[in-house]
Amino acid sequence: MLVCLAQRYLRHRPHPQPLTWAQVGDELSRLRPAERWSPKRAAHIVANVRRRLSGENGVPGLLEDEVPQPVGNALNHHLITDLLTTSTIVTADLRLLRP
Numbered sequence: 075m076l077v078c079l080a081q082r083y084l085r086h087r088p089h090p091q092p093l094t095w096a097q098v099g100d101e102l103s104r105l106r107p108a109e110r111w112s113p114k115r116a117a118h119i120v121a122n123v124r125r126r127l128s129g130e131n132g133v134p135g136l137l138e139d140e141v142p143q144p145v146g147n148a149l150n151h152h153l154i155t156d157l158l159t160t161s162t163i164v165t166a167d168l169r170l171l172r173p
Contacts, residue, residue: 075111075119077167078102080154084165092150105173124153 078098082090093101095113102111124136135141135152157163 075102075116076123076154076157077163077170079116079120079150080157080163081168081171083154083158084163084168086165092147092154101171105171120150120153124149127153127156 075098077084078101079092081093083092095117098116099111099113102109102116127133128136128140133152133156136149136156138145138149141148141152154163
């Protein structure tokens with residue numbers, strides 16, 4: 075799910091942005107239909123990951139009260155850049171998005 079959200083970054087696109095929740099839900103539904111992915115489910119999972127990393131590891135910029143308004147994609151952008159910096163997700167993980 076995180077690889078799907080971050081695929082533009084992993085593909086080294088110029089000025090990448092996270093995929094929208096609708097795009098993540100659609101792509102994961104296509105790849106793994108038995109898992110019943112939806113935009114809402116993806117958003118809840120990512121919110122839980124952000125909360126965990128913010129609390130357990132003290133990663134800044136993952137919670138709404140830590141970034142200035144308008145928040146936009148900032149929370150997911152900060153999450154993805156942390157996951158890339160720590161090599162938690164890497165370009166090779168894009169293979170997970172193949173059917």
